Amino acid sequence: MPDTLQQVLERMLRRFALRAPLVQQDRDALFDLPFTLRSLEPGQWLIREGNSATNSALIVSGLAYRHKSTIDGDRQILSFHVPGDFVDLEGSLLSVADHTVQTLTQAELALVPVGALRQLMTDRPLLAQAMWIDTLIDAAVAREWIVNVGQRDARGRIAHILCEFACRLRLAGLSGDDGYELPVTQEHLADATGLTTVHVSRTLMTLEREGLVKRLKRFIAIPDWEKLKSAAGFNELYLHLDQVSA
Amino acid sequence: MPDTLQQVLERMLRRFALRAPLVQQDRDALFDLPFTLRSLEPGQWLIREGNSATNSALIVSGLAYRHKSTIDGDRQILSFHVPGDFVDLEGSLLSVADHTVQTLTQAELALVPVGALRQLMTDRPLLAQAMWIDTLIDAAVAREWIVNVGQRDARGRIAHILCEFACRLRLAGLSGDDGYELPVTQEHLADATGLTTVHVSRTLMTLEREGLVKRLKRFIAIPDWEKLKSAAGFNELYLHLDQVSA
DNA sequence: CTAACGCTTTAACATAGATGAAGAAATTCG
DNA sequence: CGAATTTCTTCATCTATGTTAAAGCGTTAG
Numbered sequence: 001m002p003d004t005l006q007q008v009l010e011r012m013l014r015r016f017a018l019r020a021p022l023v024q025q026d027r028d029a030l031f032d033l034p035f036t037l038r039s040l041e042p043g044q045w046l047i048r049e050g051n052s053a054t055n056s057a058l059i060v061s062g063l064a065y066r067h068k069s070t071i072d073g074d075r076q077i078l079s080f081h082v083p084g085d086f087v088d089l090e091g092s093l094l095s096v097a098d099h100t101v102q103t104l105t106q107a108e109l110a111l112v113p114v115g116a117l118r119q120l121m122t123d124r125p126l127l128a129q130a131m132w133i134d135t136l137i138d139a140a141v142a143r144e145w146i147v148n149v150g151q152r153d154a155r156g157r158i159a160h161i162l163c164e165f166a167c168r169l170r171l172a173g174l175s176g177d178d179g180y181e182l183p184v185t186q187e188h189l190a191d192a193t194g195l196t197t198v199h200v201s202r203t204l205m206t207l208e209r210e211g212l213v214k215r216l217k218r219f220i221a222i223p224d225w226e227k228l229k230s231a232a233g234f235n236e237l238y239l240h241l242d243q244v245s246a
Numbered sequence: 247m248p249d250t251l252q253q254v255l256e257r258m259l260r261r262f263a264l265r266a267p268l269v270q271q272d273r274d275a276l277f278d279l280p281f282t283l284r285s286l287e288p289g290q291w292l293i294r295e296g297n298s299a300t301n302s303a304l305i306v307s308g309l310a311y312r313h314k315s316t317i318d319g320d321r322q323i324l325s326f327h328v329p330g331d332f333v334d335l336e337g338s339l340l341s342v343a344d345h346t347v348q349t350l351t352q353a354e355l356a357l358v359p360v361g362a363l364r365q366l367m368t369d370r371p372l373l374a375q376a377m378w379i380d381t382l383i384d385a386a387v388a389r390e391w392i393v394n395v396g397q398r399d400a401r402g403r404i405a406h407i408l409c410e411f412a413c414r415l416r417l418a419g420l421s422g423d424d425g426y427e428l429p430v431t432q433e434h435l436a437d438a439t440g441l442t443t444v445h446v447s448r449t450l451m452t453l454e455r456e457g458l459v460k461r462l463k464r465f466i467a468i469p470d471w472e473k474l475k476s477a478a479g480f481n482e483l484y485l486h487l488d489q490v491s492a
Numbered sequence: 493c494t495a496a497c498g499c500t501t502t503a504a505c506a507t508a509g510a511t512g513a514a515g516a517a518a519t520t521c522g
Numbered sequence: 523c524g525a526a527t528t529t530c531t532t533c534a535t536c537t538a539t540g541t542t543a544a545a546g547c548g549t550t551a552g
Contacts, residue, residue: 050483066389070397070398070479074397076393076396090386093265093375093378093379093382094379095486095489096483098386125368125371126368128371129367129368132339132378132381133340135378135381135382137340139336139381139388142385142388143312143324145392146324146392146395147314147324150322151321151440152316153508194396195509196509197529198532199508201530202531202532205531217518237295237342238344240340243340431500442539442541443500444500444542445540446500447499451501
């Protein structure tokens with residue numbers, strides 16, 4: 001269970017070291033970043049659309065999600081974030097946030113002032129590159145989500161998002177061999193996949209009847225990974241796992 | 247008409263200068279990048295899913311698009327690119343491309359070897375930051391596309407993509423006051439919006455009958471911008487125009 | 493000039509998923 | 523603990539969009 005700041009930082013450092021030949025100064029600079037620890041309840045806001053960020057947040061524990069609303073009030077979830085993710089690194093480079101970020105569960109965050117981050121980025125180009133890659137992978141995931149909502153039917157969409165969670169939660173150390181706890185309502189799944197809650201429910205029931213998933217409350221077990229993968233058309237290339245852990 | 251390399255480079259430099267306090271060395275380094283000019287016919291490949299890039303391409307003239315296919319052969323278009331765009335900057339930082347990039351029209355490209363780019367990124371942190379912002383905006387656009395296919399109905403999706411083209415082509419100097427040439431088939435629009443060609447046709451006809459657009463072949467005129475915007479629920483914030491031209 | 497091709501439009505019909513409503517389960521709160 | 527609230531499931535119905543097919547049109551090629 002990676003839930004101490006120290007563990008999350010070390011994990012991040014290992015990730016970054018895969019991407020650029022960091023030197024000791026890079027490591028020091030990263031660990032010397034000023035931050036404040038903050039504990040948030042479920043549903044609290046980290047970033048609000050239209051505001052400019054004063055901090056970027058490293059998730060130490062808990063989950064968060066990014067979303068955006070249309071004029072007529074429909075919400076689209078854009079991504080989910082796990083411990084170790086730097087949410088809103090872009091906040092330190094873009095003046096105004098075009099989306100909202102909220103916690104999904106109770107969460108601990110390390111808030112880093114954007115000024116310090118910007119400084120780090122110019123002082124330590126290799127670290128900047130490693131962080132850049134975080135945002136590139138984030139973008140790659142977003143593109144796969146376009147495919148998900150644009151091309152797959154309900155069954156494929158749900159299967160796909162369950163596969164993605166499986167990979168990402170495993171990487172964050174939040175999944176056992178039998179499955180994972182998904183602290184997300186069906187309404188969240190609906191808003192992430194562009195379906196209605198009613199149809200998410202139907203679809204999950206179908207997947208369950210087909211034996212592709214098992215559920216106990218919000219714990220998701222995947223009896224046959226290959227079957228779920230093929231129902232989803234899931235190809236993990238887009239997660240760029242080679243850039244995340246070796 | 248921004249169609250010479252020189253003009254495109256200067257435009258890029260001005261864009262970058264908005265984002266970071268560049269010094270003369272940055273400018274020099276940018277202009278000293280090695281490149282080869284290449285002219286491509288419509289439909290040629292720039293990057294192929296699964297390959298690793300050897301070059302990143304700056305579009306000098308013409309349009310390109312990024313896409314991805316599902317297992318069962320459905321294509322989803324992920325973005326369109328205009329002159330001045332650096333397509334596949336991520337190619338120099340991620341090992342394997344998870345999507346394909348193809349020209350839409352005849353196009354001229356300046357191909358920059360990824361090695362030289364990587365070098366530039368470490369040598370000139372401020373330039374790297376400016377380029378990073380390009381990729382962040384790209385990601386912001388991708389997120390808006392998730393909203394587009396996830397939440398809007400056909401009319402909204404088409405209206406939205408037409409609004410986006412209007413803004414982006416204008417910025418690239420490819421649009422007059424009356425409208426713009428959109429060298430894209432309805433099949434492209436369908437694959438970008440997650441609709442069928444038949445329904446794109448229907449929807450365009452409807453928009454035209456409603457007086458929201460006029461078409462002459464592939465020239466799109468927008469008689470009433472505000473009306474189209476509101477049909478689309480278009481809010482240009484996500485294009486981060488302040489980071490693109492002042 | 494005509495044939496061939498690619499793209500668009502229209503039509504008739506089929507269907508996945510939306511909508512609305514209501515009851516069952518689970519969770520939270522006093 | 524029981525009441526209130528939030529989620530989840532199911533049903534019946536409706537609709538936006540998909541499907542298939544065919545005709546129209548413009549451009550290119552022979």
